[in-house]
Amino acid sequence: MDAQNSFFKALQGISDPEEKREAITQTFYKDVFGKLVKQSGARHLLQGTILTDIDETVAGIKRQHNVFEQLGIDPQETFGYKIVEPLVQLRKDGVRKVAEALGLPVSIYKRMPFPGPALAARVIGEVTPAKIAVVRKATAIVEEMLARVSAFQYMAILHNDRVTGIREGKRDFGHQIELRCWDSIDARRAEPTNLPYELLVKLAHKITSDVPGVVSVTYNITAKPPSTMEAV
Amino acid sequence: MDAQNSFFKALQGISDPEEKREAITQTFYKDVFGKLVKQSGARHLLQGTILTDIDETVAGIKRQHNVFEQLGIDPQETFGYKIVEPLVQLRKDGVRKVAEALGLPVSIYKRMPFPGPALAARVIGEVTPAKIAVVRKATAIVEEMLARVSAFQYMAILHNDRVTGIREGKRDFGHQIELRCWDSIDARRAEPTNLPYELLVKLAHKITSDVPGVVSVTYNITAKPPSTMEAV
Numbered sequence: 001m002d003a004q005n006s007f008f009k010a011l012q013g014i015s016d017p018e019e020k021r022e023a024i025t026q027t028f029y030k031d032v033f034g035k036l037v038k039q040s041g042a043r044h045l046l047q048g049t050i051l052t053d054i055d056e057t058v059a060g061i062k063r064q065h066n067v068f069e070q071l072g073i074d075p076q077e078t079f080g081y082k083i084v085e086p087l088v089q090l091r092k093d094g095v096r097k098v099a100e101a102l103g104l105p106v107s108i109y110k111r112m113p114f115p116g117p118a119l120a121a122r123v124i125g126e127v128t129p130a131k132i133a134v135v136r137k138a139t140a141i142v143e144e145m146l147a148r149v150s151a152f153q154y155m156a157i158l159h160n161d162r163v164t165g166i167r168e169g170k171r172d173f174g175h176q177i178e179l180r181c182w183d184s185i186d187a188r189r190a191e192p193t194n195l196p197y198e199l200l201v202k203l204a205h206k207i208t209s210d211v212p213g214v215v216s217v218t219y220n221i222t223a224k225p226p227s228t229m230e231a232v
Numbered sequence: 233m234d235a236q237n238s239f240f241k242a243l244q245g246i247s248d249p250e251e252k253r254e255a256i257t258q259t260f261y262k263d264v265f266g267k268l269v270k271q272s273g274a275r276h277l278l279q280g281t282i283l284t285d286i287d288e289t290v291a292g293i294k295r296q297h298n299v300f301e302q303l304g305i306d307p308q309e310t311f312g313y314k315i316v317e318p319l320v321q322l323r324k325d326g327v328r329k330v331a332e333a334l335g336l337p338v339s340i341y342k343r344m345p346f347p348g349p350a351l352a353a354r355v356i357g358e359v360t361p362a363k364i365a366v367v368r369k370a371t372a373i374v375e376e377m378l379a380r381v382s383a384f385q386y387m388a389i390l391h392n393d394r395v396t397g398i399r400e401g402k403r404d405f406g407h408q409i410e411l412r413c414w415d416s417i418d419a420r421r422a423e424p425t426n427l428p429y430e431l432l433v434k435l436a437h438k439i440t441s442d443v444p445g446v447v448s449v450t451y452n453i454t455a456k457p458p459s460t461m462e463a464v
Contacts, residue, residue: 017396017405059401059402059403060402060403061396061398061401061402061403062396062403124393124395125393159391159393160392160393161356161357161391161392161393163356163459163460163463163464164249164293164294164460164462164463164464165457165458165459165460166293166456166457166458166459166460167457167458169291169293170291170292170293171291171292171293171294172458173249174458178450179453191433192433192436194429197426200453201423201424201453201455203453204424204453204454204455205454205455208454208458208459215454215458215459216452216454216458216459216463217452217453217454218410218450218451218452218453218454219450219451219453220448220449220450221411221432221433221435221436221449221450221451222436222437222440222447222448222449222450223433223436223437224398225397225398225399226397226398226399226404226406226440226447226448227395227397227398227440227447227448228395228396228397228398230396231395231396231448232395232396
């Protein structure tokens with residue numbers, strides 16, 4: 001189902017992270033999934049909400065898109081269907097253990113987390129189709145070049161700030177991509193992975209060469225806390 | 233001479249890097265230094281413009297504040313005094329050699345470069361007294377912790393973009409500081425310094441602990457080109 005127009009429309013003009021997350025939540029549960037439910041006659045949505053999603057949302061750190069009951073929202077009343085959450089008592093490491101015990105393949109139970117709001121969580125400021133194209137290209141490079149690194153999660157983030165660069169001896173006021181690569185057990189605490197300097201420099205070279213408009217790449221060196229895993 | 237009010241006033245509401253550089257140039261040469269000249273009867277300004285300043289300004293990469301004649305501006309006509317530039321045929325490495333040959337102390341001829349527009353060149357977006365206070369604090373930490381690193385230049389840059397952080401279990405939508413540390417001979421080309429991971433993590437910890445409002449620190453891993461040394 002191609003729902004990109006609905007999401008881009010909902011995100012237009014919004015730059016506050018929490019407002020962006022709320023716009024994505026409403027668009028998904030009410031509009032995109034709501035329509036599917038009406039068309040199909042389905043009465044339930046089965047989804048993988050985990051304990052950390054609830055903790056962070058209730059504490060007001062980040063509004064995770066998949067949390068409702070704990071915020072006093074009844075999905076049946078609001079969206080017209082029930083939500084079933086079998087993993088709601090587990091954290092990431094617990095989910096992996098259950099998946100392994102159930103005999104799921106390693107590509108599933110060791111799979112890297114990816115945010116509910118997808119690449120919209122990887123764009124600082126307003127989300128537009130052009131910005132998503134930039135961050136998607138950078139993400140593909142990062143995922144390919146770090147595929148053999150055993151980290152909890154790695155990502156590329158497109159900044160809204162622009163910085164001065166040079167291309168062929170001329171000014172190029174361009175974009176900056178921030179890379180994050182985390183070591184973590186359950187996402188509650190995390191440390192930046194000690195990636196080799198040569199790999200970092202190669203990543204920056206590849207991204208500034210292959211992604212149009214990007215003149216600068218940084219690597220995040222902060223722990224969580226006080227950082228969070230995703231910037232948005 | 234305390235001229236901060238003149239500079240902050242000239243910078244108010246401006247976020248484009250080239251407009252910021254132009255505002256600082258005009259404020260310094262016309263207003264701040266111009267007044268000194270009138271009061272003192274001086275007829276010359278002796279300044280250390282070098283060849284790289286002229287190259288980058290003429291190429292349109294960055295408007296260096298100390299370049300006039302090559303842009304067709306006559307300082308005598310425009311500001312009321314002559315500008316004397318004895319180093320204008322040299323680059324950074326040549327200046328260092330001349331200073332050493334003249335018997336100046338090593339603390340002078342090996343001194344780290346610092347931008348003409350000072351910390352205003354280290355703030356992305358509008359420059360305010362509050363932002364200068366933040367970047368000054370981060371700069372002091374970087375200069376202290378990297379004092380023994382033999383790099384060409386190191387710096388802290390305050391971003392305008394804000395990112396989501398956590399403090400004491402609560403959301404803290406805060407600032408990000410970008411660190412840059414360059415290996416270079418003459419500033420025309422540069423590589424990020426291969427700083428030890430432990431030192432980077434320590435820097436991030438110290439900055440997020442001691443500088444109010446900062447929840448995230450990155451390290452720039454891009455070469456010049458396509459980056460420039462300073463972000464603004």
